[in-house]
Amino acid sequence: xxxxxxxxxxxxxxxxxxxxxxxxxxxxxxxxxxxxxxxxxxxxxxxxxxxxxxxxxxxxxxxxxxxxxxxxxxxxxxxxxxxxxxxxxxxxxxxxxxxxxxxxxxxxxxxxxxxxxxxxxxxxxxxxxxxxxxxxxxxxxxxxxxxxxxxxxxxxxxxxxxxxxxxxxxxxxxxxxxxxxxxxxxxxxxxxxxxxxxxxxxxxxxxxxxxxxxxxxxxxxxxxxxxxxxxxxxxxxxxxxxxxxxxxxxxxxxxxxxxxxxxxxxxxxxxxxxxxxxxxxxxxxxxxxxxxxxxxxxxxxxxxxxxxxxxxxxxxxxxxxxxxxxxxxxxxxxxxxxxxxxxxxxxxxxxxxxxxxxxxxxxxxxxxxxxxxxxxxxxxxxxxxxxxxxxxxxxxxxxxxxxxxxxxxxxxxxxxxxxxxxxxxxxxxxxxxxxxxxxxxxxxxxxxxxxxxxxxxxxxxxxxxxxxxxxxxxxxxxxxxxxxxxxxxxxxxxxxxxxxxxxxxxxxxxxxxxxxxxxxxxxxxxxxxxxxxxxxxxxxxxxxxxxxxxxxxxxxxxxxxxxxxxxxxxxxxxxxxxxxxxxxxxxxxxxxxxxxxxxxxxxxxxxxxxxxxxxxxxxxxxxxxxxxxxxxxxxxxxxxxxxxxxxxxxxxxxxxxxxxxxxxxxxxxxxxxxxxxxxxxxxxxxxxxxxxxxxxxxxxxxxxxxxxxxxxxxxxxxxx
Amino acid sequence: xxxxxxxxxxxxxxxxxxxxxxxxxxxxxxxxxxxxxxxxxxxxxxxxxxxxxxxxxxxxxxxxxxxxxxxxxxxxxxxxxxxxxxxxxxxxxxxxxxxxxxxxxxxxxxxxxxxxxx
Numbered sequence: 116x117x118x119x120x121x122x123x124x125x126x127x128x129x130x131x132x133x134x135x136x137x138x139x140x141x142x143x144x145x146x147x148x149x150x151x152x153x154x155x156x157x158x159x160x161x162x163x164x165x166x167x168x169x170x171x172x173x174x175x176x177x178x179x180x181x182x183x184x185x186x187x188x189x190x191x192x193x194x195x196x197x198x199x200x201x202x203x204x205x206x207x208x209x210x211x212x213x214x215x216x217x218x219x220x221x222x223x224x225x226x227x228x229x230x231x232x233x234x235x236x237x238x239x240x241x242x243x244x245x246x247x248x249x250x251x252x253x254x255x256x257x258x259x260x261x262x263x264x265x266x267x268x269x270x271x272x273x274x275x276x277x278x279x280x281x282x283x284x285x286x287x288x289x290x291x292x293x294x295x296x297x298x299x300x301x302x303x304x305x306x307x308x309x310x311x312x313x314x315x316x317x318x319x320x321x322x323x324x325x326x327x328x329x330x331x332x333x334x335x336x337x338x339x340x341x342x343x344x345x346x347x348x349x350x351x352x353x354x355x356x357x358x359x360x361x362x363x364x365x366x367x368x369x370x371x372x373x374x375x376x377x378x379x380x381x382x383x384x385x386x387x388x389x390x391x392x393x394x395x396x397x398x399x400x401x402x403x404x405x406x407x408x409x410x411x412x413x414x415x416x417x418x419x420x421x422x423x424x425x426x427x428x429x430x431x432x433x434x435x436x437x438x439x440x441x442x443x444x445x446x447x448x449x450x451x452x453x454x455x456x457x458x459x460x461x462x463x464x465x466x467x468x469x470x471x472x473x474x475x476x477x478x479x480x481x482x483x484x485x486x487x488x489x490x491x492x493x494x495x496x497x498x499x500x501x502x503x504x505x506x507x508x509x510x511x512x513x514x515x516x517x518x519x520x521x522x523x524x525x526x527x528x529x530x531x532x533x534x535x536x537x538x539x540x541x542x543x544x545x546x547x548x549x550x551x552x553x554x555x556x557x558x559x560x561x562x563x564x565x566x567x568x569x570x571x572x573x574x575x576x577x578x579x580x581x582x583x584x585x586x587x588x589x590x591x592x593x594x595x596x597x598x599x600x601x602x603x604x605x606x607x608x609x610x611x612x613x614x615x616x617x618x619x620x621x622x623x624x625x626x627x628x629x630x631x632x633x634x635x636x637x638x639x640x641x642x643x644x645x646x647x648x649x650x651x652x653x654x655x656x657x658x659x660x661x662x663x664x665x666x667x668x669x670x671x672x673x674x675x676x677x678x679x680x681x682x683x684x685x686x687x688x689x690x691x692x693x694x695x696x697x698x699x700x701x702x703x704x705x706x707x708x709x710x711x712x713x714x715x716x717x718x719x720x721x722x723x724x725x726x727x728x729x730x731x732x733x734x735x736x737x738x739x740x741x742x743x744x745x746x747x748x749x750x751x752x753x754x755x756x757x758x759x760x761x762x763x764x765x766x767x768x769x770x771x772x773x774x775x776x777x778x779x780x781x782x783x784x785x786x787x788x789x790x791x792x793x794x795x796x797x798x799x800x801x802x803x804x805x806x807x808x809x810x811x812x813x814x815x816x817x818x819x820x821x822x823x824x825x826x827x828x829x830x831x832x833x834x835x
Numbered sequence: 836x837x838x839x840x841x842x843x844x845x846x847x848x849x850x851x852x853x854x855x856x857x858x859x860x861x862x863x864x865x866x867x868x869x870x871x872x873x874x875x876x877x878x879x880x881x882x883x884x885x886x887x888x889x890x891x892x893x894x895x896x897x898x899x900x901x902x903x904x905x906x907x908x909x910x911x912x913x914x915x916x917x918x919x920x921x922x923x924x925x926x927x928x929x930x931x932x933x934x935x936x937x938x939x940x941x942x943x944x945x946x947x948x949x950x951x952x953x
Binding site for chain 2: 231233235239269270271273274275279303306308309310313315316349350351353354410440444445
């Protein structure tokens with residue numbers, strides 16, 4: 116649908132009709148289909164600007180007043196026979212409905228026409244509404260030259276008909292203040308119409324503005340315009356600009372040369388010259404032609420919009436937390452400017468990756484939009500499309516939406532495989548991504564095949580020490596461990612170490628982790644000596660590379676202590692557990708369960724070594740900490756009770772031990788399902804203890820409960 | 836929707852909330868009184884179709900939606916009753932009778948005014 120644009124001024128002599136005529140020519144130059152209408156029936160003359168471009172043989176005596184008069188008699192009358200063509204070289208044809216003032220009876224017709232009668236008795240509103248729809252269907256722009264002041268015809272032109280109001284005024288109190296008041300009243304009057312009309316967009320236009328000589332005075336007026344017209348600019352001016360700059364670029368300067376006759380300066384060279392009115396009129400026409408979308412370009416022509424929006428977005432992305440509402444608005448602006456384009460797709464990916472780092476779900480929307488945009492503009496195997504799909508899949512994988520992530524990774528891999536030559540690294544990355552998601556979903560066999568394929572490709576294309584190769588070996592070895600294939604897992608961990616040691620600058624922290632992984636698998640295999648060596652290497656590397664408060668360091672001490680304990684090197688194990696406890700004490704927060712674990716580890720080895728006094732003290736420390744911080748039913752708390760009960764039982768402190776055993780059972784009962792192995796163990800231990808102290812009846816009753824729990828356990832295992 | 840509100844005793848002293856959230860962009864005078872009586876968010880000032888996405892007005896609208904409208908929608912969503920197949924049987928004519936807009940013809944000339952002279 117086209118737009119109806121009314122040019123209105125409260126006072127005459129401000130250059131309103133001249134502005135309309137020149138804007139019409141510019142719109143026609145932009146190849147827009149334009150209709151002009153002279154509604155200034157009491158002081159007509161719009162057609163005079165175009166007299167040189169209207170065929171002299173054209174019948175000019177019929178105009179708007181004739182159309183309105185006739186419509187009062189024939190409500191279904193058409194308007195097209197009242198249109199006169201204007202032919203200007205280099206422009207689309209312009210149409211005009213003149214006032215009809217060339218008719219000798221014009222004055223009499225104007226005097227006798229009553230708007231009140233037309234509306235009340237001749238369906239004037241529905242006739243005008245029908246024409247309005249027809250004009251908007253046939254033309255891109257209908258420009259109406261309205262009567263000045265407060266008149267009935269002015270109400271029709273400014274309230275009933277338009278979509279956009281160009282408010283023309285000059286720098287004097289009567290013209291500006293009156294225009295401003297009328298424009299404010301129009302919005303309210305439109306709400307009171309019986310026909311639905313949205314609020315008007317208002318484009319303020321200072322006319323005949325002479326700012327070249329009286330610079331200070333002009334500046335004061337522009338300040339005032341800027342201040343008082345701001346509510347109108349707020350609808351469509353980009354928020355980083357104030358109205359003042361737009362006013363400077365749209366005020367029509369008073370140039371003596373154009374003050375005589377009815378000139379059309381936009382037909383002369385110089386619409387890019389700020390010294391001439393054409394420059395400012397061109398800005399006005401661009402605003403109208405673009406539904407105000409060109410405002411940014413007019414205000415900031417040296418900076419492309421993509422650069423501005425990108426800069427604004429990057430500014431917002433640097434904020435923590437991200438202002439998602441502003442980011443979404445800027446993206447909407449970018450989308451409205453660029454639609455489906457490479458730039459927009461890249462922008463979406465940049466924003467998506469940035470907000471994904473902050474854990475924002477806006478990332479998902481960005482990646483989905485990027486995939487949709489790239490699918491529209493690229494072939495199916497275009498790198499930017501595949502990258503968009505990969506980024507979406509990565510986000511879904513991170514947020515545990517494994518099903519859709521798998522579908523996307525699989526699709527990316529399929530598309531890459533169709534034309535894999537020269538894209539080996541992309542195929543490798545796709546294999547790894549799909550393998551990771553399949554691994555997470557438990558589809559181990561297919562994941563294993565993909566890891567093997569990826570490692571095969573990486574061996575041919577990657578450089579020594581490539582972190583991708585190392586990560587892939589590591590993931591693959593982890594999967595082999597899960598499958599119980601410890602032999603091949605060990606081989607892979609050894610390969611990782613070999614590859615890492617080849618690197619020119621090995622990363623000690625990563626190397627430490629690799630030794631730990633190898634040690635764990637050796638430990639699982641029961642190869643304690645080699646496991647100890649590897650744990651020791653891991654500890655050494657971590658001590659060199661990590662911060663003193665790195666939790667990984669305490670873990671490395673614990674690992675080494677455990678293997679020493681299992682080997683029977685209790686003294687060394689004790690020393691290592693003490694070091695682990697010291698580190699955890701220094702680095703943990705109050706109530707950290709890691710501290711309770713460290714107490715229990717050291718207490719366990721001290722108990723075996725016969726240092727029961729210190730062991731009891733440490734068990735009680737662990738228990739106290741867990742009682743304060745953990746929820747009822749916490750399994751760590753139950754184990755802490757159990758540790759202490761066993762120690763007290765060995766020491767012969769049976770009544771204390773019984774109480775603690777009962778707490779163990781109670782804690783497990785609060786958290787476990789029937790048939791839970793830990794609960795079964797707790798029942799069994801308490802029953803054994805009670806039997807030992809002579810409470811056979813309760814021991815037997817507990818054995819019954821044990822049996823019930825055992826049956827439940829068997830049922831659960833069968834269900835699996 | 837109004838029928839659902841009534842069936843589930845919305846807009847009563849005990850349960851003053853509702854499932855209808857009116858956003859008023861025109862005068863709303865064509866609506867029946869019971870709908871007009873529901874307090875809505877007045878958005879006349881933001882109904883201009885030429886508002887740009889990066890304009891101050893758009894930002895103000897977004898703020899109103901965020902602060903006033905979204906919490907109301909969230910509240911309504913939390914109270915949505917379970918679906919009932921009976922809802923589908925509410926007669927079309929009953930709906931039309933109650934909610935059909937009976938537009939009046941414009942009989943007076945739209946008038947210009949100067950607000951300062953009201």
